Amino acid sequence: MSRITIKDIAKLLGVNPSTVSRALKDHPDIGAAMKAKVQQVAKDLGYYPNYQAINFRQRKSKLIGLILPDMSMFFFPDMIKSIELITKKNGYNLIIFQSNESFDKERECALVCQNFGVDGLLVCLSRETLTLDHFDVFTQERIPVVFLDKVIRGTNNATVDIDDFMASYTAINHLAKKNYKKIAGGFGSINLTMTQQRKAGFKAALEKHQLPFYSHLCFHGNTIEEVKKQFTLLLQIERPDAIFTMTDEVLAGVIQVIHEQNLSIPEDIAVISISNGNLPYYLYPKITYIKHSGQFIGKAAADLLFDLIDTPNTVTKKQIELETYLVELDSC
Amino acid sequence: MSRITIKDIAKLLGVNPSTVSRALKDHPDIGAAMKAKVQQVAKDLGYYPNYQAINFRQRKSKLIGLILPDMSMFFFPDMIKSIELITKKNGYNLIIFQSNESFDKERECALVCQNFGVDGLLVCLSRETLTLDHFDVFTQERIPVVFLDKVIRGTNNATVDIDDFMASYTAINHLAKKNYKKIAGGFGSINLTMTQQRKAGFKAALEKHQLPFYSHLCFHGNTIEEVKKQFTLLLQIERPDAIFTMTDEVLAGVIQVIHEQNLSIPEDIAVISISNGNLPYYLYPKITYIKHSGQFIGKAAADLLFDLIDTPNTVTKKQIELETYLVELDSC
DNA sequence: TTCGTTTGTGCAAACGGTTGTGTAAAATGA
DNA sequence: TCATTTTACACAACCGTTTGCACAAACGAA
Numbered sequence: 001m002s003r004i005t006i007k008d009i010a011k012l013l014g015v016n017p018s019t020v021s022r023a024l025k026d027h028p029d030i031g032a033a034m035k036a037k038v039q040q041v042a043k044d045l046g047y048y049p050n051y052q053a054i055n056f057r058q059r060k061s062k063l064i065g066l067i068l069p070d071m072s073m074f075f076f077p078d079m080i081k082s083i084e085l086i087t088k089k090n091g092y093n094l095i096i097f098q099s100n101e102s103f104d105k106e107r108e109c110a111l112v113c114q115n116f117g118v119d120g121l122l123v124c125l126s127r128e129t130l131t132l133d134h135f136d137v138f139t140q141e142r143i144p145v146v147f148l149d150k151v152i153r154g155t156n157n158a159t160v161d162i163d164d165f166m167a168s169y170t171a172i173n174h175l176a177k178k179n180y181k182k183i184a185g186g187f188g189s190i191n192l193t194m195t196q197q198r199k200a201g202f203k204a205a206l207e208k209h210q211l212p213f214y215s216h217l218c219f220h221g222n223t224i225e226e227v228k229k230q231f232t233l234l235l236q237i238e239r240p241d242a243i244f245t246m247t248d249e250v251l252a253g254v255i256q257v258i259h260e261q262n263l264s265i266p267e268d269i270a271v272i273s274i275s276n277g278n279l280p281y282y283l284y285p286k287i288t289y290i291k292h293s294g295q296f297i298g299k300a301a302a303d304l305l306f307d308l309i310d311t312p313n314t315v316t317k318k319q320i321e322l323e324t325y326l327v328e329l330d331s332c
Numbered sequence: 333m334s335r336i337t338i339k340d341i342a343k344l345l346g347v348n349p350s351t352v353s354r355a356l357k358d359h360p361d362i363g364a365a366m367k368a369k370v371q372q373v374a375k376d377l378g379y380y381p382n383y384q385a386i387n388f389r390q391r392k393s394k395l396i397g398l399i400l401p402d403m404s405m406f407f408f409p410d411m412i413k414s415i416e417l418i419t420k421k422n423g424y425n426l427i428i429f430q431s432n433e434s435f436d437k438e439r440e441c442a443l444v445c446q447n448f449g450v451d452g453l454l455v456c457l458s459r460e461t462l463t464l465d466h467f468d469v470f471t472q473e474r475i476p477v478v479f480l481d482k483v484i485r486g487t488n489n490a491t492v493d494i495d496d497f498m499a500s501y502t503a504i505n506h507l508a509k510k511n512y513k514k515i516a517g518g519f520g521s522i523n524l525t526m527t528q529q530r531k532a533g534f535k536a537a538l539e540k541h542q543l544p545f546y547s548h549l550c551f552h553g554n555t556i557e558e559v560k561k562q563f564t565l566l567l568q569i570e571r572p573d574a575i576f577t578m579t580d581e582v583l584a585g586v587i588q589v590i591h592e593q594n595l596s597i598p599e600d601i602a603v604i605s606i607s608n609g610n611l612p613y614y615l616y617p618k619i620t621y622i623k624h625s626g627q628f629i630g631k632a633a634a635d636l637l638f639d640l641i642d643t644p645n646t647v648t649k650k651q652i653e654l655e656t657y658l659v660e661l662d663s664c
Numbered sequence: 665t666t667c668g669t670t671t672g673t674g675c676a677a678a679c680g681g682t683t684g685t686g687t688a689a690a691a692t693g694a
Numbered sequence: 695t696c697a698t699t700t701t702a703c704a705c706a707a708c709c710g711t712t713t714g715c716a717c718a719a720a721c722g723a724a
Contacts (some may be wrong), residue, residue, distance in 0.1 A: 003473065005710055016674050021711060024379045031672055053710035056388040057679055063427075071416075073610060081403040084430055093444060095395075095427045098416055112425065115383045141335065155464040205475040210617050234510060259616040282584050282614065337680055348704050353681060363702055385680035389709050 004047040012041060024049075055117075064092050064305065065113035069126045069150065074248035075276050079149070079294035083122065086302035092119065104129035110134045120305045121145040125152065127189045127222070132157065144308035148301035149294075150194060158308060158318040160301040164197035167205070167290045168244065169270045172205030174288070175242045178332050180270055184217040184240035186227060186250040195220070198246050198274070227253025235261060242270035242332065244303040248279045255283055271331040272323045274324070285330035294321055336379040343348040344373060354446040356381075387449075395636065396424050397445035401433045401458040401482065407608050411481070411626035415454065418634035424451065435460035442466045452637045457484065459521045459554070464489065476640035480633035481626075482526060490640060491652040492633040496529035497536070499656040501532035504537030504602045504637050506576040506620070508664050512574035513603055516549040516566060518559060527552070530578050530606070538642045538645045559585025567593060574602035574664065586613055606656070618664035628654055 006024070010017040015034070023030045023038035030038075041047075055061050064087050068076055082095070087094045092115050097118065099106035106126045113121055114137055121138055123145060132152060138145050144158065151159040175183055186204050188195050199218075206213050221227035227250050234240075235257065244252040251273040263269050265285055273280065273289045280287035300320050307315045338356075340348040347366070355362045355370035362370075373379075387393050396419050400408055410595050419426045427448065431438035438458045444468055445453055455472055455477060464484060470477050476490065483491040507515055517534050531550075537634050538545050549572050553559035559582050566572075566642035567589065577583040580636070583605040595601050599618055603613065605621045639647045 002660060003710095006712095012426075014560040017710085018675080018712075019673055021713090029672060034672075048443075050449070050710055052384070052391075052393060052449050053679095054712080056384045056709090057711050057713095060680070061384060071413040075406045077403040077405040077409060084403075088465070093427055093429075093448065095425055096412075096416070097411065111380075115380060116425065117382070117384050153336075210633065214423045229400075248701075255614065255616070257676090279614065282587065282611065284587070284616070335680095338682095339680075349680085350682075350705080351703060354703090357682095361702060366702075382680055385709095388679090388680080389681055389683095391709070621666085 003050070004042075004045045004146065005050065006047075009038060009041050009045065009047060009181060012045075013037060022139075059117075059277045060267055061117040061119055062092050063095050063116060063118045064302075065097065065109075065116070065118040065121045067097045067099055067109045067113070067120075067121070067123045069099050069106075069107060069124055071098060074252075074279060075149075075292075075294045078276055078278075079298035082112065082295045083302045086299060086306070089141075090306050092306075099126040101131075107134040114138070118142065120309050122301055123147050123307060125150040127192060130191075139154070142312065144305055144312065146305045146308070148241065149297050150192065152193065153319075156318070158221070158304055158315075160297055160304060160320045160322065161194075161325050162292055162322050164299070165201035166290060167274050168198040168201035168246065169205045170201075170326055171244050171274065171290050172202055173208070173246065174326055174332060175210035175270060175272055176205065176211060178242075178270070180242035180332070181211060181237075182217065182240040182242070183211065184243040185219075186231060186243060186245040186254050187218065187220045188246050188250060189222050190220045191296050195246065202244060221253065224249055224253040225258075226258050231257045232260075239263075240269065242266075245271070245273040248273065248275050249263065251275065251279060254283035255287075265331050277327065279329070280329060280331075287331040288329045289327050290324050291327050292324055293319040293322070336374075336377045337380070337382070338379075341370060341373050341377065341379060344377075345369060352566075354585075386470045391449075392457060393449040393451055394424050395427050395428065395448060396634075397427055397441075397448070397450040397453045399429045399431055399438060399441045399445070399453070401431050401438075401457045403455055404581065406584075406611060407481075407626045409623075409626070410608055410610075411630035413626045414630035415541050415634045418631060418638065424638075424639050431458040433459040435462075439466040442470075446470070447644045451475065454633055455479050456504075456638060457482040459524060471556045474644065476637055476644065478640070482524065485651075486523065488650070490636055492629055492636060492652045492654065492656045494624055494629070494656050496526050497533035499526065499606050499658050500530040500533035500576065500578065500651040501537045502533075502605065502656065502658055503542070503622050504534055506658055507574045507576065507602060507604055507658075507664060508537065508541035510574075510602070512664070513543060514549065514570070514572040514574070515543065516561060516572035516574060516575040517551075518586050518657060519550065519552045519575040520578050520582060521554050522552045527578065534576060553582060553585060556581055556585040556588075560589050563589045564592075571595075572601065574598075574604070577603070577605040578606065580607050583607060583611060583619065587619075595661050599603060612659070612661060612663075620661045621659050622656050623659050624656055625654070 006017045006020045010020045020038050023035045024042060040263060084094050099109055104125055106129055135145050146158040148160045151161050165203035176322050187199055202214050216237055219230035219234055226282050231254050243254060247256050271287050273287055275289040275294050276294045277291055280289045338349045338352045342352045352370050353368045417428050429441035431441055435458055438461055469478050478490040480492045483493050507508055519531055535545050551562035551566055553562050563586050575586060577586050597603050603619050605619055606622040606624050608626045609623055612621045632654060
C-alpha cells in the first residue's frame with residue numbers, strides 16, 4: 001500500500017539493500033543474474049526512487065531557484081519558458097519565487113531557496129534592491145548565482161543582460177534618421193540602473209543628432225496607470241512628433257493615451273519601444289521595436305548557471321551582454 | 333566552513349542533538365536556560381535548518397507541483413501569481429512544469445512530481461490529454477490533485493473551471509441584444525472539451541435569438557497564425573457584422589486581420605471575446621469581453637488543494653465552477 | 665597445490681533532524 | 695523523612711539511499 005522502497009525489494013529477494021541499490025543502477029560489481037532479478041522485481045512492485053532521500057544523501061536538490069520581481073505578462077513568460085527548457089535538459093527542476101518588487105520579499109525568497117538547498121539560483125532583481133548581501137550565503141556555500149535582466153553591475157557576479165544604453169540609442173537613432181525632431185521618452189522606475197542607462201542612451205542619441213533634450217518631454221511611471229497619467233499630462237503641454245518607450249508596460253500605457261486623444265500613429269506621433277516583441281504585433285499599427293528577448297536572456301543565463309554548476313572554476317566570461325536589434329514595423 | 337548542523341551546536345554545548353532540536357522549536361521538555369543557550373549559539377553560528385533532511389524525515393516536501401500546457405502570456409501569469417500567493421501563505425512552494433501541450437510530456441511532468449514527492453498537484457491539462465490514468469499514482473498515495481481551467485469533467489476528480497457554455501452564451505446574447513445578426517465565431521483546438529462547450533453555448537445563444545448558425549462563419553485555430561489564416565479566408569467569403577472569439581489568442585489573431593483589412597471596430601465588425609482581461613485594454617477600441625479570470629481560477633484551485641491537503645475527507649464541494657461576467661467596453 | 669586476483673555480495677555507517685522512551689535529579693506532598 | 699511526581703535531559707532508532715570496506719567463493723596462474 002505504502003511506497004515501495006529498496007528495502008522491500010531486498011527483503012523480498014533475501015539480499016541486502018545495498019545490492020539492490022547497486023543492481024538498479026547497473027553497478028559493475030553486481031552479477032548479471034542478480035541485476036535481472038532485482039530489476040524485474042522493482043518493475044513488478046512499481047518501485048520508483050525516493051528523490052528526497054537521494055538528494056538528501058547526496059546533499060543536492062536538483063532544484064534551480066528563480067526569483068522574479070513580478071509575473072509581468074510581457075517579458076517573463078518567454079523567459080521562464082526558455083529557462084525551464086534548459087533546466088529540464090540538465091536534469092534539474094525550476095522553483096519560482098516572486099519578490100513583488102520588494103527588497104524584503106526578495107530576501108525572504110533567497111532564504112527559502114537556501115533552506116530548500118537549491119543547487120543554483122537565477123535572480124531578476126526587484127526595483128528596490130540596491131545591495132546584494134542577501135546572496136552572500138550562496139557564494140559562501142559555492143552555490144552559483146546568476147543575475148539576469150535586472151542586474152547590478154560592477155561586481156564580479158555572474159550577470160546576463162542587454163546593453164541598455166545601446167538599445168535606446170539605436171531606437172532614437174532610428175527616429176532621428178526618419179527625421180523626427182521632437183522626441184519624447186517614457187521610462188520606468190527612476191532608480192533602476194536599467195532606466196538610467198536607457199535614458200543615457202536616449203540622451204546620447206539625441207545629442208549625436210543635435211537634437212535638444214527637453215525634460216518636459218520625458219516622464220517616468222512604474223505602472224501602466226502612472227504612465228497614462230504622466231503621458232496625458234505631457235501631451236497637454238506639448239505634443240512630440242515621436243515617442244520612445246522603454247518597456248512594453250510603458251508602451252501599453254502610451255498607446256492607450258494616444259488612442260484616447262484620437263491621435264494616429266505614425267502621422268500624429270511616431271512610436272518606438274524596447275520590447276520582447278509580443279505586444280508590438282498585437283497593436284495597430286504594429287509598433288517598431290528594439291528586440292529585448294526574454295527567451296535569449298533566459299537561455300543565456302541558464303546556460304551560464306549550469307556552466308558554473310558543472311565547472312565552477314573554468315568559466316571565464318561571467319558577464320554576458322546580449323545584442324539587441326531593430327525590428328522595423330509600422331509605427332515610425 | 334560547511335553548513336552548521338544541529339550536531340555542531342550540540343557538540344559545542346556538550347548536549348545531545350535531540351535537546352538542541354527541541355530547544356530550537358521551544359519544546360516544553362527543555363529548560364529555559366538551555367533554550368536560551370541553544371538559541372544563542374544557533375544564532376551565533378548562523379544555523380539554519382536543513383529542510384531536505386526535515387522533509388525527508390517527515391515524508392513531506394512542502395512542494396506543490398503545477399503542470400501547465402504552455403506559458404501563454406495571456407492567461408497564466410495572473411494564474412501563477414495567485415497560486416504562488418496562496419501556496420506561500422500555506423508554507424509551501426511552487427514548482428512549475430510545462431507539458432507543451434503534449435500528453436507524453438505531461439506524463440513525464442507527473443512522473444517528476446511523483447519523484448519529487450510533491451504534497452499536492454495542480455494540473456491544467458494539455459490539448460492532447462484524453463485520459464487521466466497518469467495521475468492515479470497520486471490518488472493512490474493520497475496526494476491531492478486539482479485540475480484547473482482545462483479539465484476533464486464527469487469524473488470525481490477535484491476541478492476548478494468556468495461554465496464555458498454560459499460564457500459564450502452570454503457573449504452571443506450580448507451581441508444579439510445589440511442587434512448583430514451575422515455573428516462569426518473564432519475557436520481554439522477542436523478536440524478540447526472547452527472548445528466544444530463554448531461552441532455549444534455559441535450555437536444555443538444564436539438559436540435562442542432565432543439567428544442562423546452558419547458553419548462558414550466559424551473557424552478553429554491552435555495558434556495566432558492559424559487564426560489569422562482562417563479568419564482571412566472567412567472574410568473573403570462573407571463579412572460578418574460581429575465576431576466572437578473564444579480566447580485571447582484567437583482575439584489577437586482576429587484583431588490583426590481586421591486591421592490588415594482596414595475594417596473598423598465596431599462599425600464594420602463588432603468584436604467580443606472571452607478573456608482574462610488584459611489584452612482587451614491594450615487594443616483600440618477596447619474589446620468587450622467575458623471575464624475569465626486566471627487569478628480567480630488559480631486562487632480557487634489552490635484553496636481547494638490546501639483544503640484537500642489539510643482535511644482530505646471533509647471536503648465536499650470538489651467541482652467548482654466559477655462565475656463569468658460581461659465587461660462592456662467599446663467594441664460592440 | 666598454493667597463492668593472488670577477481671567477482672559478487674553483505675555489513676554498517678552516514679546524510680540531518682525528529683521523536684518515543686528511559687532515567688537521573690529536583691520538586692512536591694503527606 | 696520518604697514516596698511520588700515532575701522536570702530536564704540523554705539515548706537510540708528511524709526516514710531511504712548510498713558507499714567504503716570486508717570477505718567469502720570462484721578463478722587463474724605459477
